[in-house]
Amino acid sequence: MRTIITALILLVSFNVLxxxxxxxxxxxxxxxxxxxTDGKVAYSKIYENTSELDELIVFAKSIKVSESSPKKYQAFWINAYNIFVIKGIVDHYPIKSPLDKTGFFDKTKYNIGDKSVTLNDIENKLLRAKFSDPRFHFVxxxxxxxxxxLINNAYLPSTLNDQLDTQTKLALNGDFIKVNTKRKRVSGSEILKWYKEDFVQNGSEIDFINTYREEKIPTDFKLSYFSYNWNLNKQ
Incomplete structure (x- = not known):
């Protein structure tokens, strides 16, 4: 009987979570x-009325996800990261860049998923350290x-792999890469430089880029990086 009761309690708990x-x-x-809209966030509108954002923050505090369900785990933490970036900006609005707030990524802690974490913790400890997927950098x-x-949809467990692929392809066929065929040069976002180890797991950085590019880049092209634009992605 105890075994049955324990199983029922676990089942109810799982369903609630x-x-x-x-x-x-x-x-x-x-x-x-x-x-x-088009990757831009209406921070001023959210700042004027934070009720919807506040509700999301409360929800995120107590949710528990397990690595044993990787898609649910990843979807939760990707969405949580993006939502708490918005919260961090709204908390200090108006600002011109997230870097205007000291410790925005590595010092400010939030209660998320029954943990106390920084944004860097989510990216580096809860996602990158547990799953070797360079596509995280594009979501x-x-x-x-x-x-x-930023897309205007949530990342969902059922569609996560397709969403990761879509966003990676958009970035590497778009503004993240600039090709100069005459000079045999390609320049990429500094994200490729900062997280190089993620992009060279199965070859060179250009090999990784070509996995998702429609117009392939010759492997003898020289790769450099252009400066990151830290201005706020506001509407």
Whole structure:
């Protein structure tokens, strides 16, 4: 009997946690649809009325996700990162760049997913350290123009792989890469430089870029990096 009762308690707990995650993702999706257009965020509008953002923050505090369900885990932490970047900017609005706030990424701690973490903790400890997927860099949006564009949808467990692929292809076929065929040179976002180890796991950086590019770059081209634009990605 005890075994049955224990199993029922675990089942109920699992269902409650799943419902919490589903609700967080649903509310995140609605929030992004309302406040994000073409990768730009309506920070001033959110600042004027933070009720929807505040509700998301409360939801995110108690949600628990396990690495044993990697898509749910990754979807939660990717969305949480993007939402808490918005919170950090709104908390100090108006600012011209996330770098205007000292410790924005590595000092300010938030209660998320039953943990006390910084934005850098989410990126480097909870995602990159646990999953060797360089595509994370194209969906974690740091609040700057140089970042990949923030989509106006939530990342969902059921569609996460396709969403990661889509955003990586958009970046590497778009503004993240500049090719000069005459000079046999290619310049890329500094993200490729900062996280080089993530992009050379199965070859060179150009090999990685070519995995997602429609117009392939010759492997003998010289790669350099252009300066990151830290201006706020505001509407």
């Amino acid at each position: 799943a419902q919490d995650l589903d609700m967080f993702l649903k509310k995140t999706d609605a929030f992004l649809k309302q406040h994000v 974690l949006v740091c609040g700057a123009v140089g970042c990949p564009p």
